[in-house]
Amino acid sequence: MASMTRPEFITQILSKIEEGSAGAARRLLPLVYDELRRLARQFFRSERQSHTLQPTALVHEAFLRLTGGQKLRCQNRYQFFAIAAKAMRNLLIDHARKHQAAKRRGDGKKLDWRLLTSELGTFDFDMLQLDEAVRRLDHLDPRCAQIVELRFFGGLTWDEIAAIQNCSVSTIKRDWQTARAWLRRELHDDT
Amino acid sequence: MTPEQWQSVKQLFQSTVELPPQQREDFLRQACTGDPSMLAEVQSLLNAHEHVGSFLDKPIAEHLAPVDAARSAQTRTCDPDAARPVMMELSKLISDYEFIRPCGEGAFGQVWIVKDRAGAFRAMKIIRLGSNPQHRELQALEHFCRNVPSHPNLLSIFHIGQVGELLYYTMELADDLGSRLPVRQTLPDAYQPMTLRDLLEQGRLHTDTAVEITLRLLKGLQSIHHAGLVHRDIKPANVLFVNREVKLADISLMSESQTHMSLVGTPHYMPPDDQMDATADTYAIAKILYEMITGRNLTDFPHLPKDETISSQHLDLGKLNDFLIRACAPNAKDRFAAAAPMQKALLDCRFLLVDAPLLELANEELKKPEDTDAVAAIRQAMDEHTTNPTSKRSRTRSQGTTDPSTAVVMDLLDRFVKIVPWLVLLIIALVLIHRLI
Numbered sequence: 021m022a023s024m025t026r027p028e029f030i031t032q033i034l035s036k037i038e039e040g041s042a043g044a045a046r047r048l049l050p051l052v053y054d055e056l057r058r059l060a061r062q063f064f065r066s067e068r069q070s071h072t073l074q075p076t077a078l079v080h081e082a083f084l085r086l087t088g089g090q091k092l093r094c095q096n097r098y099q100f101f102a103i104a105a106k107a108m109r110n111l112l113i114d115h116a117r118k119h120q121a122a123k124r125r126g127d128g129k130k131l132d133w134r135l136l137t138s139e140l141g142t143f144d145f146d147m148l149q150l151d152e153a154v155r156r157l158d159h160l161d162p163r164c165a166q167i168v169e170l171r172f173f174g175g176l177t178w179d180e181i182a183a184i185q186n187c188s189v190s191t192i193k194r195d196w197q198t199a200r201a202w203l204r205r206e207l208h209d210d211t
Numbered sequence: 212m213t214p215e216q217w218q219s220v221k222q223l224f225q226s227t228v229e230l231p232p233q234q235r236e237d238f239l240r241q242a243c244t245g246d247p248s249m250l251a252e253v254q255s256l257l258n259a260h261e262h263v264g265s266f267l268d269k270p271i272a273e274h275l276a277p278v279d280a281a282r283s284a285q286t287r288t289c290d291p292d293a294a295r296p297v298m299m300e301l302s303k304l305i306s307d308y309e310f311i312r313p314c315g316e317g318a319f320g321q322v323w324i325v326k327d328r329a330g331a332f333r334a335m336k337i338i339r340l341g342s343n344p345q346h347r348e349l350q351a352l353e354h355f356c357r358n359v360p361s362h363p364n365l366l367s368i369f370h371i372g373q374v375g376e377l378l379y380y381t382m383e384l385a386d387d388l389g390s391r392l393p394v395r396q397t398l399p400d401a402y403q404p405m406t407l408r409d410l411l412e413q414g415r416l417h418t419d420t421a422v423e424i425t426l427r428l429l430k431g432l433q434s435i436h437h438a439g440l441v442h443r444d445i446k447p448a449n450v451l452f453v454n455r456e457v458k459l460a461d462i463s464l465m466s467e468s469q470t471h472m473s474l475v476g477t478p479h480y481m482p483p484d485d486q487m488d489a490t491a492d493t494y495a496i497a498k499i500l501y502e503m504i505t506g507r508n509l510t511d512f513p514h515l516p517k518d519e520t521i522s523s524q525h526l527d528l529g530k531l532n533d534f535l536i537r538a539c540a541p542n543a544k545d546r547f548a549a550a551a552p553m554q555k556a557l558l559d560c561r562f563l564l565v566d567a568p569l570l571e572l573a574n575e576e577l578k579k580p581e582d583t584d585a586v587a588a589i590r591q592a593m594d595e596h597t598t599n600p601t602s603k604r605s606r607t608r609s610q611g612t613t614d615p616s617t618a619v620v621m622d623l624l625d626r627f628v629k630i631v632p633w634l635v636l637l638i639i640a641l642v643l644i645h646r647l648i
Contacts, residue, residue: 171270175271194225201263203267204266204267205256205259208259
């Protein structure tokens with residue numbers, strides 16, 4: 021695996037995506053997923069929390085590690101962020117699912133990854149339900165769903181999202197506002 | 212709902228939500244005349260929008276950030292009032308020391324400033340071992356104290372003790388950051404330990420200074436590597452200044468180089484291939500050098516400042532650049548295998564100082580530890596030459612020459628002359644034997 025994640029390899033895949041090869045993105049996703057999982061584990065489980073690190077930088081950090089910090093064309097960079105956001109979402113959801121399964125089995129203590137067991141416990145909605153709702157939104161409005169993915173799961177800035185979707189920041193923000201309201205309604209039927 | 216229907220719902224929602232709240236209802240009713248399902252849909256979205264609050268407002272990762280920020284704030288500013296009850300408790304348990312105040316808190320334990328019986332200020336780290344006799348910190352201490360000889364560039368550990376579940380050890384106290392002076396008689400009120408991290412926050416360093424600091428750190432690291440150990444957590448925050456000397460600190464993650472360890476350390480100072488062996492230490496040192504020279508964020512590596520120039524009269528900057536690139540190579544096999552070869556390579560980046568006194572250069576050469584016997588012999592010879600010229604002269608006079616190289620030739624000739632008769636005898640014997648056969 022280590023030899024597969026060479027920066028050149030990543031760059032190669034990224035340029036293939038740019039050429040329009042749909043399979044290329046699918047090949048990159050597991051690599052980014054693994055990298056994020058490794059990083060996340062290191063950030064959140066490590067007994068020694070680094071004070072210099074911003075957890076928001078997770079996706080950027082994964083990007084740096086996978087590409088070896090070499091210069092990439094802007095478009096490649098954004099493509100990577102988009103994939104990284106998707107990987108991040110998969111990562112979080114997979115973990116939430118495992119956590120739930122562990123809770124059902126009654127051995128919740130065995131999951132020592134703090135990312136979801138404690139900090140994310142403060143959310144007043146269920147991560148898996150959110151994922152389901154985003155899936156439904158994807159059928160209805162793929163662009164809105166991608167904004168949720170990039171913003172909430174990927175932590176990207178408005179400018180970055182606008183560059184990925186190739187439209188203005190104000191359009192993105194309007195769509196985001198709509199997506200938020202829609203998801204809020206889906207997750208909180210009582211209100 | 213079909214995607215097409217959704218598009219019109221979305222459009223209507225977006226134009227409604229931009230209106231002042233009191234106008235929304237009328238506008239909506241007008242727009243949805245004859246389409247009650249559309250009206251209900253947009254109304255429920257508006258309702259959800261009203262209640263959206265902090266829902267999804269920040270990226271998921273930012274929800275994790277405050278935990279970290281709170282922890283780091285605690286490290287820098289330990290509240291003395293809050294610490295008082297703990298201090299009383301500790302004073303009772305560890306009665307040999309006077310507890311002054313807390314100085315930092317890591318994930319493993321607390322660091323306190325203490326005064327020992329002789330009145331000297333020390334830093335004391337206190338770790339709650341819990342029920343784990345194989346605590347990582349304890350193992351690291353054992354490795355370090357048993358195997359690594361004391362070195363001026365490694366933070367010294369003075370005393371290790373245990374009271375119940377508490378493990379504690381005292382170390383040298385870093386100089387005061389504000390005054391940059393060692394702490395002797397009194398502890399300054401605003402005392403903060405002086406680390407390389409603090410220094411870097413004030414700006415970048417001169418290239419020569421940066422290289423000098425790196426060379427000294429490598430010397431300290433060399434004695435760790437010679438003992439078959441790896442530091443694994445080299446970063447500017449773990450580089451302290453004590454008595455104006457630079458010292459590598461924090462042995463918490465130290466372990467034997469063969470030990471396979473889970474990923475530990477600090478991002479940016481860890482190699483991308485996650486090989487946490489001696490090459491990870493050399494990688495981290497090189498990253499620190501880059502940071503010191505350029506004053507730039509490590510994510511910029513290997514870019515150099517554009518507007519500013521890096522200059523040095525004593526260093527070949529081209530070589531220094533190659534050195535950094537090699538030391539930070541992404542593959543472990545391309546990096547420096549240990550501190551010693553890295554130190555040599557960095558020394559090779561220096562220009563030859565033509566104007567330096569020759570004797571000093573010679574002394575520098577003699578300091579290599581591996582040929583101490585030869586060094587002692589040459590030193591003795593030099594001492595003889597400088598302090599006792601008469602004896603030297605008398606010896607050379609007896610040989611009839613003042614040139615040492617001639618003396619060597621004479622010596623060889625002397626030996627040769629001695630064996631000539633035996634050689635002649637041997638040849639005669641061989642000839643005789645040949646004739647007889």
